[in-house]
Structure formats: structure tokens, C-alpha cells
Amino acid sequence: MMSDGPVPDVNRRQRTGIPEVVYADGKDPDVVADLLAAIHSADDRAALATRCSQEAFDEARRRFGAAAVIDPVARTITLGVTAPLGGRVVIVTAGTTDLPVAYECRNAAAAFGLSADVIGDVGIAGLQRLLDRIDVIRGYDIVIVIAGMDGALPAVVAGLVRAPVIAVPSSVGYGIASGGHAALNTMLASCSPGLAVVNIDNGLGAAALAARIVTAFRPAGEDTGRR
Amino acid sequence: MMSDGPVPDVNRRQRTGIPEVVYADGKDPDVVADLLAAIHSADDRAALATRCSQEAFDEARRRFGAAAVIDPVARTITLGVTAPLGGRVVIVTAGTTDLPVAYECRNAAAAFGLSADVIGDVGIAGLQRLLDRIDVIRGYDIVIVIAGMDGALPAVVAGLVRAPVIAVPSSVGYGIASGGHAALNTMLASCSPGLAVVNIDNGLGAAALAARIVTAFRPAGEDTGRR
């Protein structure tokens, strides 16, 4: 009578504005596919799985064919499409090795109804690369900044723009930077007030926070259910 | 010819929407007062100092009289008033010992033009205290949640509301919870996507993030300077 199988949180989007996302790491490929199908059919929006293995990709391809979008760099599967919410989001990375986290973030943003642009490789070792692009970055409503090693880029950006800045530490680095803890602590300790920090490599979390912000503040529509 | 005195960042509000805040810890009381006067006169808005000592309070009272608002629990001094930006913010705490952080947050929010209500003592050990208030909390645009010890409250709140949730770990606790690191890690590791985390006891940072969000999304006005 007891159940130990997955219990999809089918009304999470109604409660929080963000549908349940399948955390595929440690789940069987067919469980991942079942959950994607269940979430997608309940909502007629994009269903997303993150941290997928090649086996999960294969099963999704076999089961959903072209309806599933697979991104092997981001390690995501997206089933279906979400209508745009509005809101201009940019994802800025310190280096090209941060791109897998950036792509997870971009794909999650898309699944939540946000369109996000990516600007890569503007780390602070060559500050002019950032300064050359800062006016473009200032044109966005939300800025997500991903950095490993010293993790100093988000604080610099936050001192230059008015938008909320979401800082994502990445696990890029070695020695004291290994695992991303140095970058995480840099971001939390930032003397630029107003940085939002999420867990290491958590591109998904940054996208979810952006979606919450846009949902909370865009002109009220019929499907937000907030008021 | 070299200068080692304070260099107020007088155009920070123009760049980031948030004026410089005086971090009073480790500064002489008259330096704190000088900086408050300089920031306030540059901008005709509230100038704020945090982590003030009794000596700083005395100097502010002597120098500014009733124009300075002193909050000894929050350890803040506010000089002047900022016109409201709009945006409804609520600050929720797990226990009453988290209130000093909540009041720093509330006072900083006010200095940035936000009005914030405080709801104290709704920690998860008595979940119905939160559930009884959840509909009130759902009425706000931004929810700031402060918790020490296990730090679990923000994740529970984030699973129940649509608004962006800003999580502030507090240094309340002993043993493994001492210093607030356990609460911080709980918040970063949360399985409720979309939590924004700031440094331990950083009520100011949470208010600054809220101000950035409101500034970015409210109807454009003449003083935002964003576009």
C-alpha cells in the first residue's frame, strides 16, 4: 500500500510559477522519460530534465523522437515548448569552460518562458573585454554571471549595472579553487551589495530565480494565478 | 600626494541604483559621520550606516540630532529619507533572535526606497505558524526569509509562493550551527529552485537585491537612469 515510486509535484507551477524539473542524476532513464512525459502532459509547457546521462538521452530520443531537444553540453533534455513570459535576461561567463553551466541556465530559462542571451569569456583578467560589452549588458533586466576560479566577475559586474545580478559559482579550477568553493565564497563575501548567489554549477537555480522575478513583476496575465 | 582616506563612491546610485552604504565596523565614529553627511548631501536621499557601535551612535546624535534615526537593535544609523519606489516586500524570520538581522534589512530597504513589513517567529518546528500566514505572505512581490540553526525555512517558503525568495542565513545557533554556516549551506543546497542566497547576517544585502529587482521592473521613472 505504501508507495516508494516518484510522486510528481504536479501543481508546483500553480504554487510557485515554476514547474517541477527532473533531476536525472541517479535516476533510471525510463523514470526520467516517464517524469518528463507526465510533467509535460499535465501542463502543455516545456518539461525539463537536468544532469542527464547518455543513457537518458538515448531513451528520450527513442521515446519522444524529435519532440525532445537534447543538449549534451548542458546535459539537459527539453520536451515541448513554453510560451514566452517576456523579460530580457543575459548570461555572462568568465571563461569558455563555464559554458556548460551557462547552457543549462539558458535551457532552463527557456523552459520557464524566458529568452536568455549568452556572452562568454569576459573574465576580469582582461577587464576591457567586460568594459567593451558593459553597455550591451546594461540593456537587460536581469544579469546572470557565471564564474569559477576566483569567482570575482559577478562583484565587478554588480558594481557597474542597475539590474539584479545572479551569481553562479562554477566548479572550474584546481587546487584551492577545486570544486568551486572559493568562487562561491567570493560571491557571498562580495562588497557589491545586491548579489543573489546560488549553489555551485546551479544554472537551473539561477534561471528559476530569474523566472520568479519576471513572473512577480510583469504585467499580470491570466496564468500567473498570483492575485 | 597619495591619499589613504575614504573615497566616497558618489555616483554609485547612478550606476547601480543603490547608494554607497557605510560599513561602520572598524571605522572611527567621526569618519562614519563624515561619510553619512557626504553621501546624504550628494543625493538628498537617506544615507545609511550599518554595524555601528555605541560610539558611532553618540557621534551621530551629537552631529545630526534628530535628523539621524538610530536603531540599536539593528545597529544602523539613517540620515534623511528616501522617497518610496513602490514594491511590496515582506521579511519573515524563523525566530525572534533573528530580528536584529531583520531590522537591518528593513532599515536598509527603507533607505533604498522600499517599504518592508516584518513577520517574526514562524520557524518550521511549528509549521502551522507559517501555514496560517502563508496567504498574507503570498500578497507580497518579494519575500525575504531569515533563519539560523538549520536554515530550513526559506526552502519551505519557496515551495509555497510565486515571488522571488531571498534567503538570509543568520548566525543564531550553537555547536554545528555556530556562526551560521550550517544555515547558509542548507539554503544553497535547497531543492526548492529559485532561492537567492546572501552572506550570513547580511540583511543589507537582501534589501539591496530587493531594491535592484524593484528598480529594474517598476514603470520607468525619471531617476532610475537605466535606459
Add this chain to the structure above:
Amino acid sequence: MMSDGPVPDVNRRQRTGIPEVVYADGKDPDVVADLLAAIHSADDRAALATRCSQEAFDEARRRFGAAAVIDPVARTITLGVTAPLGGRVVIVTAGTTDLPVAYECRNAAAAFGLSADVIGDVGIAGLQRLLDRIDVIRGYDIVIVIAGMDGALPAVVAGLVRAPVIAVPSSVGYGIASGGHAALNTMLASCSPGLAVVNIDNGLGAAALAARIVTAFRPAGEDTGRR
């Protein structure tokens, strides 16, 4: 004359109520099988090995045939059956990726004479999943709660039930949650008094604690030897 081979603790069940359990990690498959046979024959109860490799499974199948019950998800081998002690135990998990720990716990409970039900996937990100089942959970004598990532579920459960709650952190998660230390610290720091915490991924330890509780309090029987 000295001996460096295994020395089975054959009267551990007489002393502590719990037989020795074979920790198979790092042991040769035939040593695991020898120990299982020795413990089982000394006691005519179930003998258990945890953290078994495929090689250990193969050797157990070869040696014991159908008398050995192999659970590859839990990584356990059980040889023989233990008569039920009584005591109603439920194992609750935050997510389906916690199930390997839950099954180790359930199998260990069975070897100790307890029957345990498993309720999976009721993490706090979707609180109503827990609230929907809380009356069922209240019907048990002992509640074991397994959670990774933020590890917040046991504290929430402990605030809602009267039974002793045994909290097991799992190593599910990434970044700051990697290895289960964040979940462990959350559980130790819980503001819900009365949580019993065990080591990360230690399903066995939770079952052993449950068995000690049931043994200590059930109506005295002939084989407890306590009074």
C-alpha cells in the same frame, strides 16, 4: 600464533540486541560469504552484509543459492530470516534518489526483526505531498526520514509527529551539498527537538537504532535477555 583474520563478534546479539553486520566494502567476496555463514549458523536468524560488490553477490549466489536474498539497489545480501519483533516503522524519503539508502535501511530492519514500510519522494519543495501523507505517518511508532541536498525534511516531519524521528542524511546533491555534509549539518542543527541523527548514507545505523528502541520497550520476551 597471532591471528589477523576476521574475529566474528558472535555474542554481539546477546549483548546489544543486534547481531554483527558484515561491512563488505574492502573485503574479499569469500570472506563476506564465510562471515555470513558463521553469523547465520550461530544464531539461526538473518545475517546481513552491506555495501556489497557484484563479486560479493556472485559469490553469495554460488555459495548459498536461493537462501541468500540479494538487493542490488541497496547493495545488501541477507542470509536467512529473523522472526518479527513487532514495532511499526516507516521510512520516508525526500526523493527517489534516496531510495538506495532507504532499501539498505529496510533490509537491515528486516534482518533485525522489524517490518518497515517505505514512502518515497515527499520532499519539502512540494510540501503538500508530505501533508497528504502525514496522518498515515503518524500511525507508526518510529519514523526514519532520509534526505539529501538541504536535508530539511526530518525537521519538518519532527514538528508534525509524536514518534521518535531518526534522520539519515544522504549523499545526494552537488556543489555545496556534495557528499551529504550540508544535509548532515542541517539535521544536527534542527530547531525541532528530538531528532536522532546518524552518519551520511547510514541506513543500517537507523535500522539498528530502531531495533534498539523496539527491543528496549516491547513486552519482555524470552530472547532479549535484558531483565
Add this chain to the structure above:
Amino acid sequence: MMSDGPVPDVNRRQRTGIPEVVYADGKDPDVVADLLAAIHSADDRAALATRCSQEAFDEARRRFGAAAVIDPVARTITLGVTAPLGGRVVIVTAGTTDLPVAYECRNAAAAFGLSADVIGDVGIAGLQRLLDRIDVIRGYDIVIVIAGMDGALPAVVAGLVRAPVIAVPSSVGYGIASGGHAALNTMLASCSPGLAVVNIDNGLGAAALAARIVTAFRPAGEDTGRR
């Protein structure tokens, strides 16, 4: 309209069997006294405050007179008396410097309806001190063991008795043992299965766990409300 004062969790005892306990650290003495009075009057049982300052003691004495029992070593205030639940509990300490934690535990146990004996100074450096008392210890239903420094005593005890053993690390020690983390980790890593571990110096938590166990298993009475 918002409230940031304390919100006593008045039906916690109905839900969990354990009344709310006032954590006095960081609270004003009169708030502590108010909460004690509120909890006591709601329930006609003992109300308890832990981690009290001398100022809180003075206020309690002034307000409640002899009705409040003050224990300056344990740093507790108890207002009123709880009828005994039954259940035999013993608190064993490794050294006499662990006694403040033991007395917090004993006083909390009394407030929860348990009578607990204390056996001090039986650390493993002189193992015969424990072995001389082990038959006495075996006569109890629940054994709480408090140890600092190496924290090894609970594992030794757990290998010698059938009762559930609750391990409380204390912050006694210096160098690597400072703060109690070494003792905590020893207890979590114990190879004696079935240890319940609580936070460092958390005598209260051990008593609450003992109370949950006794409540869950004693013959059903009119005030448990469990079935």
C-alpha cells in the same frame, strides 16, 4: 498589522509530545519570563528555558519566586512540574566537565516527564570505571552518553548494552577537540550500530528524543493523543 514578536507554539505538545522550550540566548529577560508564563499556563506542566543568563535568572526569581527552579550550572529555568511518564533514563558522562550538559539534559528530561539519573566521570581512559558500573547502566531503558575530547565513550557503551544509546558531543577540549567537532564526528562515525547523535552540547535534544521514545512506547494513556 504585521507582528514581529514571539509567537508561542502553544499546541506543540499536542502535535509532538514535547512542549516548546524557550531558547533564552539572545532574548531579553522579560521576554523569557513572558514565554515561560505563557507556556506554563497553557499546559499546567513544567515550562523550561535553556541557555539562560544571570539576568534571566534574576528576572525569573523576581517574577515567579520559588515557583521557578533555577540551575546555574545547567543554565536552565524550570517553571512548574510535569507528572512522570515512566521510563528509566540514565545520563553517563566521560568527565566532570561534561556535567553542565548533563544537567541541562536531566532538567529537560524532568520537564518532559522523565526521571533521569546521572553517572559522571567514567571516560574510557580508565575503562574499569565504566565496566564497574555497566550492570547498573544495563538496568535502564535509555542511555544518554555525554563526552567531549575524543568522544569515544558512547561507542564503547553502545557495544555493551541493549538499550538505545543517545550520544551528545560536548565542547570540552582544546586544539583539534575545540568546539566539540572531533567528538561529534567520532560519534557519527561509530562502528557500534544504533547510536543516536544530537548537536554539540545539546542536552535538551537528547532529553527530547528520550521523551519521544518513552511517549511512543509506553502503555497508551489519556494525554498522549497518539492513537
Add this chain to the structure above:
Amino acid sequence: MMSDGPVPDVNRRQRTGIPEVVYADGKDPDVVADLLAAIHSADDRAALATRCSQEAFDEARRRFGAAAVIDPVARTITLGVTAPLGGRVVIVTAGTTDLPVAYECRNAAAAFGLSADVIGDVGIAGLQRLLDRIDVIRGYDIVIVIAGMDGALPAVVAGLVRAPVIAVPSSVGYGIASGGHAALNTMLASCSPGLAVVNIDNGLGAAALAARIVTAFRPAGEDTGRR
């Protein structure tokens, strides 16, 4: 016959170019004064003591009168003067609360024969404060950068100048930044190659490294003893 008193390392300057410096923390004031006198008389250069207490200042004033220069912010005592070696050094700080470390560094540099200028309060939260001064900074041979909290300033500076950059983390900050460890790790993890890092608050160490560099590379003189 054995000696447990201080053994001044009188030929350290001959071996390493840097005289022994008295670490006053934990030493009696008269021992500090004795050592200063011994080092000064051996060498006819400035002798330096760091981390001095008020008692050490009083004793130095009593013993040496105006010959001792006392800096209570830097907590240093300097006895005598060292002839200049040449080499242009600048000390840059992120905030004014870093100045005690900067002054220890400047005083140590002076004792080693270097003249160092201090530029305070150019942290990255207001990047233009740094950019406004970067051409001045580029005019120095060695740049020492002191920062607490996020510790990001040295990496930004190192990306903009050709000189060797010596990074000194300061213990300014709270929460995750407390004690200076976050700043230290940021500096070690920097993606700007060529940062030299020293211990937290170690202004002395940065000055000693600068003195070694200048000694190694300036035109050979009679007292360097290197070749």
C-alpha cells in the same frame, strides 16, 4: 646550561637581506624592548616590532624616548632608520578598514629601506575609483594590494599592470568572509597569473617580499653581499 631565552638571529640580514623582526604578540614588553635594542645595535638600521600591545608601546617610550616611532594603528614600533634602497612601491587598499594592515606594511617597508606610498579605498564595488588611479599605479615598480571581504581587487589590478602584484588578504568582513579566508582563497585562485599571495593580515610579509625583489635587482651595492 640550556637556554630557553630569545636567541636573536643576528646575521639574518646578511643571509637574507632582511633583518629579524620582533613578533611582539605573546612576548613581555621588556623582552620586546631588549630585542629591538639588540637588533638595532647590531646593524645600525631600523629595528621593527609588529603586533605590539599598549604595554609594549609604553615600555618602548620609557626605554627609547623619541628614538622609537610608535604607530598605534599599525601596532608597530620602529627603532632607528634604514637608508633607502631605492625601488618605488605602492600599497593599494580596497577599503579604509584595511589601513591597519597597509600601515604595518608601509612601516615594515621603511624599516627594510623601501619608501612606499598608500592609496586607500579603491575597492571594485566602485571600479572607476581604481580606473581613475590606474595610471598612477602603473608608475610603480611593485604593487601591493590589500583587500578583505571578497578579496577580488588584486586580481583586477594584476590584469591592468605590468609590475609584480603582491596580494594581502585582510581579516575584514563577517559571515563567510570572517577571518579573511574567503579573501585569501580568492587571491590564490585568481585567473590573473602572477599574483604573489601572503598570509592573512601579513603586511610585514608583503614588505619583506618587496624588499627581497628590490634587493635582488637593484644595482649591486656594497652592503647587499649577494655576489
Add this chain to the structure above:
Amino acid sequence: MMSDGPVPDVNRRQRTGIPEVVYADGKDPDVVADLLAAIHSADDRAALATRCSQEAFDEARRRFGAAAVIDPVARTITLGVTAPLGGRVVIVTAGTTDLPVAYECRNAAAAFGLSADVIGDVGIAGLQRLLDRIDVIRGYDIVIVIAGMDGALPAVVAGLVRAPVIAVPSSVGYGIASGGHAALNTMLASCSPGLAVVNIDNGLGAAALAARIVTAFRPAGEDTGRR
């Protein structure tokens, strides 16, 4: 009937060769004095208390007069005298700030029957100070080396002598060296094989280990009881 007072381990010397030592931190002065008297009278040897407060010194002076030897630097009280065991021990320190640990070690050694010489201030920053004394050091049977900060001295010594080297990290230092953990790890990680490491600031432990070595290997006497 239960006892929670101190239980002196009166036959510890018979079992282990080392009498119980009173750890005075956290104990009342009269308890310290009672224990010293009990241990001394049981054995007619020196009884030792470590980590004593001024109050404990005052009580010892009042109770024992000149029979008690008080060392305020080492924070020890010694009551009575132990006949010499033989064995030549030297205690070497890196700096003079390590001397309190050295004196605790010397006094403990004396209480255990060992005579120990102290050589102070031979840290590796001035290696010739060590090399000048190395032949003297080679004349001892056991070498105890105390160092804080980098903790490198014991490894250097161990590469130069044949005797067993006992390494004691001290809590001297700041920043990364604060608390003595860096020194401890250096000693444990040493590439000089054969270092015995004890806890930070544990002069007593080093003396006890030396006493065990001498006891184990000196010509058998009537009171060792080993064979």
C-alpha cells in the same frame, strides 16, 4: 545512589605507568585541590594539574602552602615529587612564544619522573641556530619539538637525529596559522618518517608519551609492574 562527582582513576599509574592528571579547565578550584590531594596521597608521587586558573593557584597555595609548586606561565600546579626514572629528554622550541607549552611539558615530564632540558628559539627561519645546537640535541634519548606558525621545525630535526622525535604543534600564529591547525597538519604530513604527533598545545601529552617510552625500555624495576 547515583554519583556524578569526580571518580579518580586511582590505579591508572599501575595500568599505564602514568598517574591521572587533573585537567583543571572548567573545574572548581576546590575540586582541583581535592583531586590533587587524592592522587598524591594514593601514590606518594607528584600529582599534577594543568590549564589552571589564578583561582586554582590561590586555592592550591591556601591549601598546600609550599608543598605545591605553581608555574603561572605553564599554568600548572605540582604537588609532591616523583623519583627520577632516568631517560634524557630535551624540549626544543621554534620561538619564545612557544615556551608556555614547553613548560607544561617540562613540568609534566618531572611529575612522571623524567628530567627534561629546554632549548628555546631555534626556528628554521635562522637554521644555523638549530645547526649550532644539533650535536647537543643528538645527546638526548628523546627529542620533543614544539612549533607554531608553519610547524616545520620537527621535520627538520627528525631528519638530523636518531632519537624518537615528538612533535607538538602550538597555537602561536595568525591568519591561516591561527589555532595551530596549519602547524599540526605540517607535522602529520612530514616527509621525515618517524615523527610522533600530539594535539595542539598538548605539552602534557608529549611528556606522557616520553614517559611511556622510558618506562617501557629502562631496566626493569620493582614498580613498573610490566612483566
Add this chain to the structure above:
Amino acid sequence: MMSDGPVPDVNRRQRTGIPEVVYADGKDPDVVADLLAAIHSADDRAALATRCSQEAFDEARRRFGAAAVIDPVARTITLGVTAPLGGRVVIVTAGTTDLPVAYECRNAAAAFGLSADVIGDVGIAGLQRLLDRIDVIRGYDIVIVIAGMDGALPAVVAGLVRAPVIAVPSSVGYGIASGGHAALNTMLASCSPGLAVVNIDNGLGAAALAARIVTAFRPAGEDTGRR
């Protein structure tokens, strides 16, 4: 002209009583073999390599044939034989998974001229296993105790014997015990005075310390060179 090849420390045995040991991890198999041959030929004693790979074993077999003794569990190669020094050493382990460390220790002891017996699997979860053997253990001059997980066994043994006890933490365990740090800290924090602690899994270090003790105290012989 510069050399970056290995520089065997050929007179280490003369200086310290212990020959250089080849740390094979990260070295090419032929370098390992070259070093073994060089050390063996310089001294006509056993040369030892630890942490060897299968490739190193193969090369040693090819090069030295039966003259090399290979122990794949201990991961050691021994070339040649050392004449016995005397001294009775016993190696005690908590569990059978600690045996690889025990065998490294035994093989190193043999290479240093000590004969060591091994007693396995006497962990404290079944204390009578230790108590049954304690009189045998008391017959040795030096006791080496190896334990993972909680690491509590050495403290228990040290409270029962007079000999010096050398504690070796092993990396056996999971969760909080992973990597052996919990066991290490337990041993350092032990309240049984006189434990010598070495690095995690450092069987070699324990043997080297034992050899230093025996060398220092055995009757003076012609090859010790100490007096």
C-alpha cells in the same frame, strides 16, 4: 649541469637510524627499481618501496627475481633483509579492512630490523575481543593500533597498557568518516595521555617511529652511531 633526477639520501640511516624509503606513488617503475637497488647496495640491508603499482611489482620481479619480496595487499616491495634489532612490537587493528595498513607497517618494521606481530579485528564494538587479548598485548614493548571509522580503539588500548601506543588512523569508512579524518581527530583528541599519532594510512611512519624508539633505547651496539 643542473640535476632534476632523484638524489638518494644515502646517509639517512647514519643520521636517523632509518634508511630512505622509496615512495613509489607517481614514480616510474624503473626509477623505483633503480632507487631500491641503490639503497640496498649502499647498506646491505633491506630496501623498501611503499605504495607500489602493479607495474612497479612487475619491474621489480623482472629486475630482482626472488630477491624482491612483493606484498600486493600492503603494496610494498622489499629488496634484501635487515638483521633484527630486538624490540617486541605488536600491530593491532580494529577491523580486517585495516589490514593493508597493518601489513605496510609490518613490512616496514621488518625492513628497519623489527619483528612485529599482527592482531586483527578487535574493534571496540565488541570490547571483549580486545579484553580477551589484552594480556598478550601487554607483553610487547611497543603497541601500534590501526583504526578507521571512529578511530576510538587506540585510546581504549592506551588506557590499558604501559607501553607507548602509536595510533594510525586508516581511511576506512564513509560519510563523515570518509578519508580517515574523523579517526585522525579522535586520536589527536584522546583523553588517554601518551598516544603518538601519525598521518592517515601511514603504516610506514608508525614503523619508523617504533624503530627510532628501539634504536634509542636498546643496548648500544656498533652500528647505531649514537654514542
Add this chain to the structure above:
Amino acid sequence: MMSDGPVPDVNRRQRTGIPEVVYADGKDPDVVADLLAAIHSADDRAALATRCSQEAFDEARRRFGAAAVIDPVARTITLGVTAPLGGRVVIVTAGTTDLPVAYECRNAAAAFGLSADVIGDVGIAGLQRLLDRIDVIRGYDIVIVIAGMDGALPAVVAGLVRAPVIAVPSSVGYGIASGGHAALNTMLASCSPGLAVVNIDNGLGAAALAARIVTAFRPAGEDTGRR
């Protein structure tokens, strides 16, 4: 319009004296080759990639043929040659297992225009190996010292030479030394003032710091652009 590809920092050498170095870990082999070609062609100097995989070596060989110098031990690719700057640099290692870090350092130094000699295997366990070479080492302008395990060598060297000493912790070691953190902390905590420390295994960083020093102090030339 947005770009997320690599953005080579082509004028980094003009700004900082050091060209951009390709961090190959986590980059595709063809991206590594593209970046090397771009950097080399912009500058007509050596372009360097570090932490290269075998796949990156293969691609470099295929693309550049003999123009690329591949060092599989150092894991570097060098394309082209840099004219010498002058400056005499020596790289000293504690053991031969530190050589991969030493070779990365040497190759990076060469790419920056420095010629560096390597002296291997002079760790402090055999101090005379260092003392035999110390006069040679004193002949260099800059001394880079690489050490794992206890990391004590740089402090010893810094006490013996006048040149700036750059300390590189290596990840050689096990147990407490695993990952190089113990060595790093030893170096930061050194009581030899004037050590420059870089990240663990960061041979590149040490070379970059050396190049900055030489660039800053050598006789002004036409391509430094500093004055």
C-alpha cells in the same frame, strides 16, 4: 549577435607583460589549437597551453607539426619561441614527484622569456642535500621552490638566500596532505618573511610572477612599454 565563443585577450601582454595562456582543461582540442594559433600570430612569441590532454597533444601535432613542442610530463604545448628577457631563475623541488609542476613552471618561464634551471629532490628530510647546493642556489636572482606533503622546504630556503622565493605547493601526498592543502598552509604560515605563495600545482603562476619581477626591474627596453 551575442557571442559565447572564446575571446582571446590579445593585448594582455601589452598590459601586463605576460601573454594570455590557454587553460586547456575542459576545452575541445581544436579550440586549444585555435587559441594557440591566434595568440602566437598576434605576437610572434611563444604561445603556451597548460593542462593539456592527449587529445590536445594529438591535435597540436596534426595542426602545427614540429613547430609545437609537447611536454607530456608537464602537460604543456608551446608554439613558437620567445626571445630571452634575462634574469636567472632556479626551480628547486622537494622530491622527484614534484617534477611535473616544475616542468610546467620551466616551460611557462621559457614562454615568458626566462631561462630556468631545475634542481630536483632536495627535500628537508635530508637537509644536507639542500645545504650542498645552497651556494649554487644563491647565484640566482629568483628562486622557485616546489614542495608537497609538509611543504616545509620553501621556508628553509627563504631563511638561507637573499633572492625572492616563490613557493608552489604541490598536490603530492596522502591523508592529511592529500590535495596539497597542508603544504599550502605551511607556506602561507611560514615564519621566514618574504615568501610569495601561489595556488597548489600552479607552476604557471610562479613563472608569471617571476616574469613580472624580471620585466619590472631589468634595464628598460623597447618592448616593455612601461615607461
